[in-house]
Amino acid sequence: MQRETISLIARQFWSNTFKSKAIYPIMGIVALIVAYAAYSGWKNYTTHNQIRSHYQQVARQSWENNPDKHPHRMAHYGSFAFRLKHSLSMFDFGLESFTGNAVFLEAHKQNTVNFSEASFSTGLLRFGEISLAVLLQLIIPLIIFFLGFASIALERANGTLKIILTQGANWKEVLFGKSLGLMGMALLFFIPVALVTLLLLFLTEEATAVGDVLLRYTGILLSYLLFFLVISIITVLVSAFSQSSKDALIKLLAVWLFFIILLPRTTQALGSYVYASPSKIEFNSAIEEELVKVGDSHNPDDPYYIALKDSLLQVHQVSSVEELPFNYGGFVMREGERISSDIYKNHLNTLLETYEKQNSFTRLTAWINPYIAVKNISMALAGTDFESYINFQKQAESYRYQLAQEMNELQMELISNEKPGPDDEPHVISSDHWKEFPDFKYQFIAIGTALRSEWGSIVALLFWSLASVGFIFYLSKKAKAI
Amino acid sequence: MYTLLIKQFIRSKTVVLSTLLILALGIISILIGDQFLAKQEKAIAEVTEHQQEHIERNVNWHNDEIGLLLYYIRFALINTPEKLAALSIGQRDVNSSIQSVTIRNLEGQKYDTDLNNPANLQSGNLDLGFVIIYLFPLLIIAFTFDLLSEEKEKDTWRLVAIQSPSVRSFLLSKLSIRMILLYSALLVLFVFAILKLSLPINEALLAFIVLSMLYLAFWFALCFWVISLQRPSSFNVLSLLSLWVVLAILMPASVNNFVANQYPVPEALSTMVKQRDGYHEKWDVDKKVTLDKFFAHYPEYKTYSWTAEGFDWLWYYAMQQMGDDESRGQSEAMREKIMQREQASRTVALFVPTMHAQLLFNDIARSSLGNNMEFLDQTHEFHEKMRLYFYPRIFKNASVEAENWAEFRPEYFSERTDTSWAAMVLPLLLIAAILSTISTFNLRKLKAI
Numbered sequence: 001m002q003r004e005t006i007s008l009i010a011r012q013f014w015s016n017t018f019k020s021k022a023i024y025p026i027m028g029i030v031a032l033i034v035a036y037a038a039y040s041g042w043k044n045y046t047t048h049n050q051i052r053s054h055y056q057q058v059a060r061q062s063w064e065n066n067p068d069k070h071p072h073r074m075a076h077y078g079s080f081a082f083r084l085k086h087s088l089s090m091f092d093f094g095l096e097s098f099t100g101n102a103v104f105l106e107a108h109k110q111n112t113v114n115f116s117e118a119s120f121s122t123g124l125l126r127f128g129e130i131s132l133a134v135l136l137q138l139i140i141p142l143i144i145f146f147l148g149f150a151s152i153a154l155e156r157a158n159g160t161l162k163i164i165l166t167q168g169a170n171w172k173e174v175l176f177g178k179s180l181g182l183m184g185m186a187l188l189f190f191i192p193v194a195l196v197t198l199l200l201l202f203l204t205e206e207a208t209a210v211g212d213v214l215l216r217y218t219g220i221l222l223s224y225l226l227f228f229l230v231i232s233i234i235t236v237l238v239s240a241f242s243q244s245s246k247d248a249l250i251k252l253l254a255v256w257l258f259f260i261i262l263l264p265r266t267t268q269a270l271g272s273y274v275y276a277s278p279s280k281i282e283f284n285s286a287i288e289e290e291l292v293k294v295g296d297s298h299n300p301d302d303p304y305y306i307a308l309k310d311s312l313l314q315v316h317q318v319s320s321v322e323e324l325p326f327n328y329g330g331f332v333m334r335e336g337e338r339i340s341s342d343i344y345k346n347h348l349n350t351l352l353e354t355y356e357k358q359n360s361f362t363r364l365t366a367w368i369n370p371y372i373a374v375k376n377i378s379m380a381l382a383g384t385d386f387e388s389y390i391n392f393q394k395q396a397e398s399y400r401y402q403l404a405q406e407m408n409e410l411q412m413e414l415i416s417n418e419k420p421g422p423d424d425e426p427h428v429i430s431s432d433h434w435k436e437f438p439d440f441k442y443q444f445i446a447i448g449t450a451l452r453s454e455w456g457s458i459v460a461l462l463f464w465s466l467a468s469v470g471f472i473f474y475l476s477k478k479a480k481a482i
Numbered sequence: 483m484y485t486l487l488i489k490q491f492i493r494s495k496t497v498v499l500s501t502l503l504i505l506a507l508g509i510i511s512i513l514i515g516d517q518f519l520a521k522q523e524k525a526i527a528e529v530t531e532h533q534q535e536h537i538e539r540n541v542n543w544h545n546d547e548i549g550l551l552l553y554y555i556r557f558a559l560i561n562t563p564e565k566l567a568a569l570s571i572g573q574r575d576v577n578s579s580i581q582s583v584t585i586r587n588l589e590g591q592k593y594d595t596d597l598n599n600p601a602n603l604q605s606g607n608l609d610l611g612f613v614i615i616y617l618f619p620l621l622i623i624a625f626t627f628d629l630l631s632e633e634k635e636k637d638t639w640r641l642v643a644i645q646s647p648s649v650r651s652f653l654l655s656k657l658s659i660r661m662i663l664l665y666s667a668l669l670v671l672f673v674f675a676i677l678k679l680s681l682p683i684n685e686a687l688l689a690f691i692v693l694s695m696l697y698l699a700f701w702f703a704l705c706f707w708v709i710s711l712q713r714p715s716s717f718n719v720l721s722l723l724s725l726w727v728v729l730a731i732l733m734p735a736s737v738n739n740f741v742a743n744q745y746p747v748p749e750a751l752s753t754m755v756k757q758r759d760g761y762h763e764k765w766d767v768d769k770k771v772t773l774d775k776f777f778a779h780y781p782e783y784k785t786y787s788w789t790a791e792g793f794d795w796l797w798y799y800a801m802q803q804m805g806d807d808e809s810r811g812q813s814e815a816m817r818e819k820i821m822q823r824e825q826a827s828r829t830v831a832l833f834v835p836t837m838h839a840q841l842l843f844n845d846i847a848r849s850s851l852g853n854n855m856e857f858l859d860q861t862h863e864f865h866e867k868m869r870l871y872f873y874p875r876i877f878k879n880a881s882v883e884a885e886n887w888a889e890f891r892p893e894y895f896s897e898r899t900d901t902s903w904a905a906m907v908l909p910l911l912l913i914a915a916i917l918s919t920i921s922t923f924n925l926r927k928l929k930a931i
Contacts, residue, residue, distance in 0.1 A: 022720075033732065040739040047746050055751040062759050067766050077762045080755065097742075098576075098600035102751055104590065104758065114593045115750040117742060118576045118603055120820050122827040122851045123844045124741070124837060126572075126606050127734035134735070142727065146720065246716060250624075253723065257620065262507075265612075268605035269514055279525035280597045281580065285532050292539075298554070299543055355599040362601070389600055 001176065005169050009177025014184055017147055026143060030189055033139065037132045038196045041090035046204065052082035052101065060439045068428040070415065072333065075407035078106030081396035081440045083113070086383030087204055088216055091197045092133035094384025097125065099392070105400035105440070107407065108337065110344050112280075113393060132193050133378050136224050137371060138260055140189050141231045145252040148182040148235035153245035162481050171476035175236055179472070182232040190228060194221055215447055216381040223381075223458075226465045227374040233468040240479050259369045267365050271358035283351060290343050297336030305332060322417045330411030337404045345397070352390055359386060366460040373464065376457040380450040387453045391445050399440045406437055484655055491659050497625065501667055504613065504621055508671040511610045512678055515568030518607070519679065522563045522579055529558045529580050530892050537887050545882045549795030552872050558582045558892035559864045561857040564848045565681050566690060570611035570840075572849030576603060580892075581861045585869040587805030589757035589813055592861050593750070610675065611843045614694050615836055616730055618664065619701040623722045625660045626705040629653060631715040649928045653709075661702055668694060689901045690846050696910040697839045703917035710924035729836045737830050737837065745823045749816035753809050761805030769797050776800035779807060786877040796877045799869075817855065824851055832909045842906050848897050860895045 017023055059080045066074060082102050089096055100113030118125055128134060152174070155161040164174060197220075201213055235252060242248035278286070295304025309321065312331070321328035366373035379385035414429045451458065491497060537555050544551040561579040578596035606612065630653060633639040646652040672691055681687055704725065708718050764772045769790060777784045788796045831837035844850035875885070 036736060036739075040743060043743045044739075047743070051746065051748040051751060055748070055755055058752075059755050059758075062755070062763075066763075069766060073762070073765055078758065080758075082751070095600040095604055098598070098603040100595060102754060104754060112595045112597075114595050114754075115747070116576070116595065116600075118573075119593075119595060120742075120747050120750075120823060120851075121573070121576070121738065122741065122824050123572050123841055124734050124738040124827050126612075126840060127731060127738065127836070128606075130732070130735045130739050138731065139727070246719075249716070249719065261616065265605050265608045266510075268602055269510075269608050272599065272602050273514075273517065276521075277597065277599060279521065279528065280578065281525055281528045281532055281582070283597055285528070288536075301543075351597065355601070358599055359601045362605070386601055 001170070001172050005173045006177040006180065009164070009169065009174055010181035010184060013151060013178050013181025017181075017185055023147070026146070027188075030135075030139070030143065031192070033130065033135055034132065034193055034196060037130045037135050038090075038200060041093070041131055042200050042204070044093070045085050045087065045090045048101070049085050052084055055102070056080065056082045056439070063439075064431075064435050066431055066434050068431045070427055071407040071410040071429055071433070072107070072329070074434060075107035075333075075404050078104055079399070079403060079440060080104055081392075081399060081442065083392050084442050086388075086444050087201055087213055088220070088382035089384050090200050090204070091131065091220070092378045092382035092384055093129050093131045094133075094379035094382055095386060095389055096384045097121070097129060099389045103396050105396060105403060107333070107404040108340060110341075110348075110397060110400070113396070132197055133375075133382070136190065136193060136227075137375055137378070140186060140228065141260070141371070142256055143189060144182060144186050144228065144231050144235055145249070145256060147185050148178075148232065149239055149249040149252050150245035151178045151182060151236050152240040153242050153248045156481065157244060165481050171479045172472060175233075175240060175472045175476055175479070178236045178239075179229075179233045182235060183229055186228040186232055190224060212447060216383075216450075219381045219447075219451070220378055223374050223377045223461060226461050227370055230370045230461075230464045230468045233472060237468075237471055237475060241475070260371050263365060263369055264362055264372060267361040268358070271361040274361070275354050275357040277351065277354045277358065283347060287340075287343055287347050290347075291340055294339055294343065295336075297332055297339075305335075308332075308335065322419075324417055326412040327415040327417055330408045330413075330415060334405060334408035334412065337401070337408060341397075341401050348393070348397075356386070363456060366457045367463070370461060370464045373457040373461040377454050377461065380454040380457075381447070383444050383450070385450070385454075387450065388445055392442065395442060396440070403437065484659075487656055488659050491656075491663075497663075500621055500624060501663065504617055505667055505670060507608075507617060508610060508613050508667070509674060511608050511613045512568070512671065512675045514607065515571065515609050515675075516679055518571055518575070518609075519563060519565065519568045522567075522574075525580060526560055526892070529560070529582065533558055533582075533890070533892055534888070537890060541882060541887050548872075548880055548882050548885075549798065549876045551882055552585055552876060554584070556582045556584050557864075557868050557890060559857075559861055560892050560894050561853070561860075562894050562896045564686070565679050566686055566847040567849045568679050568847075569609060569675060569690065570843035570847040570849055571607040571609045572611075572844035572847060573851050573854055574849040575607060577851075577854040577857075579857075581857070581864075583861065583865050583868075585799075585865065585872055586802045587757055587761050588862065588865045589753055589806050589809045590761075592858060592865075593754075610671065611840065611847075613671075614668070614697065615839050615843075618668070618698055619726055619730070621664060622660070622698065622701045622705055623719070623726060625664070626657065626702070626709065627718040627722055628715040629656055629660075629705075629709050630712060631709075631718055635715060643928075650922075650925055653925070653928075657702070657706060664698060665695065668698065685901055686846050689903070689906060690843065693839060693842055693846070693906060693910075696907060696914070697835060700835045700910050700914045700917075703914040703921070707917045707921045707924070710921035712924070712928075729834065733834050734837045734840070737827065737834075741823050741826050744826065745819050747816055747819050749812050749819055753812040753816055756809035756812050757805040760808030761801050764801035764804055772800050772804060773797060775807070776803055779803065780873075783873060783877060786874075795879070799873065799876060803869075817858075820851065820855060824855075835910055835913060838909055845899065846901065848899065853897050856897050857895055864893060864895075 063077065063079055066077060080102060083099070085096065097117035100116045102115050103113040104111045152161065155164070161174075165171070169177075198217065201217065234255070238251050238255075239245070239248045242251060292299070296302050297305060299305075312324065312328075313319065313321070316324055318324060324331075362372060363376065366376065376385065380387060410429060410433055415427045420426055533556065540551055540554045544554070559581045561581075563574065563579060567574055576596075576598065578594070581592060583591045628635075630639075633642055642652055643649050672694075675681060676683070676687070705722060708722055769788070773788060773796070783796070786796055788794050827837070828841060831841050841850065845852070
C-alpha cells in the first residue's frame with residue numbers, strides 16, 4: 001500500500017464532497033443543532049445544579065436551626081439528598097432525565113428518589129432529547145451515510161473506478177483512501193462538537209476536578225473517534241459491494257434504522273420481558289413480610305424484641321429496662337434500624353440486579369452494534385449511566401442509615417431511661433449535635449470504576465475498530481471494478 | 483391496467499418483506515402493550531389483597547388507639563388503566579398508577595414514584611403508537627419515493643405518457659395501491675389488537691383509529707408533494723428521510739429540551755422541603771399556635787378537647803395537616819408549572835404531526851401527563867375524604883372495633899375525557915389537504931420526459 005495514493009484518494013473524496021452543494025446546508029443545519037444542544041446542555045446543567053444545591057442548603061439550614069430536642073425527633077425530622085449533575089452531563093444527558101433527583105431521608109423508612117424530569121414530561125420525551133452526545137450517536141452517522149453511500153458505487157457506475165484501478169491504485173488503497181476521506185468529513189462535524197464541549201467544561205468547571213474531567217473528556221473523544229472510524233469504513237464497504245448507489249443508500253439506511261432505533265428498543269423490551277421486575281407493592285410487601293418474620297419493632301408483642309429485652313436484662317443483671325445503663329428505647333430503635341435496613345438493602349440489591357439483567361441484553365448487543373458500545377462508554381464517562389444511578393441511591397441510603405443510627409446512639413447515651421413525669425421537662429439534648437452531623441455530599445464515581453463497569457463496551461468498540469480495518473484487507477480481494 | 487400495477491408493485495421482494503416486517507413489529511408491539519396491561523392489573527390485584535392484610539394486621543396490633551392505628555394504615559387509590567393504554571403507554575410507565583396513602587401529611591407521599599429501570603424508560607416503549615408514528619412513515623417513504631422518478635429513470639415514462647389517457651391519474655392509481663396496502667396493514671393490526679386485548683368498541687377506539695389513518699394520510703400527502711417536484715429518486719429519498727429525521731426525532735426532541743429548560747420545576751423541591759418543615763417544626767412551637775391554625779382551617783373541630791400538656795392526637799394530626807397547609811402554595815405553583823409545560827407542548831404540536839399524534843394517542847389512551855395531573859388532584863380529594871372521615875373518630879378516641887375495617891378497599895379513579903374531534907382531526911386534515919393541493923398543482927404540467 002502506498003501512503004501517497006491513499007492520501008490522494010482521500011483528498012479527492014474530500015474535494016468532491018465539497019463540489020456537491022448538498023454539503024453546505026447539512027453543515028449549516030448541524031451547526032445550528034450543535035449550538036442548540038450545547039446551549040440546552042449548559043442551561044440544563046447550570047439551572048438544575050443551582051436549584052439542587054440551593055435546596056440542599058435550605059434543607060440543611062432548617063436542620064441546623066432546630067432547637068434542643070429529643071434526638072428521635074431529629075431522626076424523623078430527617079434530611080434530603082439532592083442529586084448533583086456531573087459537568088460532563090452537559091455533553092451526554094444519559095439516564096439523568098429518567099432518574100429521580102431528590103429523596104427525603106428519615107428514620108425507619110427508605111423513600112423513593114422522586115421528581116425525575118420524565119415525571120414532569122409531556123410525552124414528548126418519548127422522542128428523545130437533543131444533547132451533543134445524541135447528535136454524535138444518531139445524526140452524525142446518518143450524515144456519514146449520506147455523504148459516503150455513493151463513494152464507490154457511483155465511481156463504478158461512472159466508469160471512473162476502472163480508471164483509478166488501472167492507473168496503479170489497488171483496491172486496498174481505494175478503500176482506505178475513501179474511508180479516510182469520509183472519516184475526515186466526519187471530523188469536520190466532530191471537531192466543533194469536541195471544542196464546544198471543552199469550552200462548556202472550562203466555563204463551568206471548578207478548578208479542583210479539572211484533571212479528572214479532562215481524563216473523562218479524552219476518553220469520550222477517543223471512543224467517538226473509533227466509532228466514526230467504524231461507521232466510515234462500513235459506509236465505504238457497503239458502497240463498494242452494492243450494485244448501485246441507490247442500493248447502497250437503502251442498505252445503509254436500513255442499518256441505521258435497525259441498529260440505532262429498532263434494536264435497542266427491542267432488546268430492552270426483551271430484557272424486561274425475560275427478567276420481570278416487581279411492582280412497588282410487590283417489592284414493599286416482600287420487605288414488610290420479611291420484617292414481620294425477623295422482628296418488627298413496631299409490633300408491641302414481637303417475639304424477637306421480647307427475647308432481646310430478656311437477654312439484655314440478664315446480661316446487665318437488672319430487673320427492668322429503666323435500670324439499664326443506657327436508654328432502652330434508643331437501643332431498640334438502633335436494632336430495628338439495623339434489621340430493617342439490612343432487609344431493605346438485600347431487596348434493593350436484588351431489584352437492581354434484575355434491572356442489570358434486563359439491561360444485559362442491550363449491553364450484549366455492543367458486540368454487534370457499535371452504537372450501543374459508544375453510547376454506554378459515553379454515559380459512563382459523563383457520569384450519567386446506570387452505575388451512577390445506583391451509586392446515588394446507595395450513597396443516599398447509607399447517609400440515611402448513618403443519620404438514623406447517630407440519633408439512636410445519641411438517645412442511648414444522653415437520654416435518661418426514666419420516663420419524664422407529667423410535670424417534668426421533656427428529655428432533650430443540645431442542638432449542637434445537629435450542627436455536628438455532616439451534611440449529605442454526593443460523590444461522583446471514580447473514573448476507574450466507571451471504566452471498569454464498561455470494560456465490555458470498551459473491548460467491543462476496540463474489536464469493532466480492528467474488525468472494520470480487517471474487513472478492508474479481507475474484502476479488497478473480492479471487490480469488483482465493474 | 484390497475485391489476486397490472488398491483489401485480490408489478492406486489493412482485494417486489496422488498497415490498498412484501500417490509501410489509502411483513504411492519505406487521506410483525508406491530509404484533510410484537512401489541513403483545514408488549516398486553517404485557518404492560520397485565521403488569522398493571524397484577525399490581526392492582528396485589529394492592530387490593532395487600533391493603534386487606536395490612537389493615538387486618540395493624541388493627542390487631544393497635545386495637546386500643548385509633549390515632550396510632552391511623553398513623554400506620556394506608557389506603558389505595560387506583561388510576562384505572564384504560565385498555566387502550568396498551569397501544570399508547572405514554573407516561574403510564576413513568577408515573578405510578580397506584581397511590582397508597584396514610585391520612586398524614588399528603589405532600590410527603592403523593593409524588594412517590596413507581597419502581598422503574600431508568601434504562602427501560604430511556605429506550606422507550608415499543609408500543610403500537612411507536613410503530614405508527616415512526617415506522618409506518620418510513621414504509622410510506624420507501625414505497626412512494628420513486629413513484630414517478632423510477633419511471634423516468636427506467637425510461638418507461640414516455641411509454642406511460644403515451645399509453646395512459648391521463649398521466650396524473652396513472653400516478654394517482656399507483657399511489658392508491660400503496661395506500662390500500664399500508665392501510666390494510668394498519669387495519670390488520672387494529673383487528674389483532676381488538677381481539678388480543680379485547681378492546682371495547684367505543685368512541686375512544688374509533689378516535690384512535692381515525693387519528694392513525696389521518697396521520698398516515700399526512701405522510702402520504704408529504705411524499706406526494708416531494709414526488710410532485712419531479713426530481714430524481716436520490717433527491718426524493720434523501721429529502722423525505724431528512725424530513726422524517728426532523729419530524730420524528732429532531733423537532734420533538736428539541737421542543738422537549740426547550741420546554742424542560744423554559745419551565746424548570748424548582749417548586750417540586752421547595753414543596754418537599756416545606757412539607758417537612760411545616761410539620762416537624764410544630765413539635766417545637768406552642769401547641770395553641772398550631773391548633774389555632776388547624777381550627778381556622780376546620781372550624782368544625784373546635785369542639786373537641788385537647789390538653790396543653792403532653793401528647794394528644796388532635797394536636798398530632800393538626801401538626802401533620804400543617805405540612806400540607808404550609809406547602810400548599812409551593813405545591814400549586816408546581817402544578818401550574820407542569821400545566822405550562824403541557825400547554826406549550828400542545829401549542830407546538832398543532833403544527834408538527836408527529837408530536838400531535840403522540841400527544842393525542844396518549845390523551846385517548848389516558849396515559850398523558852394531564853391524566854396523571856388529574857390523578858394527583860383526585861388523590862388530594864381522596865386523602866381529604868379519608869382524613870375528614872377519621873379526624874372526628876380520632877379526636878374523640880372512638881373504638882377501633884366499632885369500625886368495619888373490611889370496608890376499606892382500594893378506590894378507583896377514572897378520568898372523564900371527551901374526545902374533541904375537531905382539535906384532533908383538523909390540524910392533520912388541514913396540513914394533508916394543503917400538501918395535496920400544492921402537489922396537484924405541481925403536477926398539472928407533467929413532462930413526458
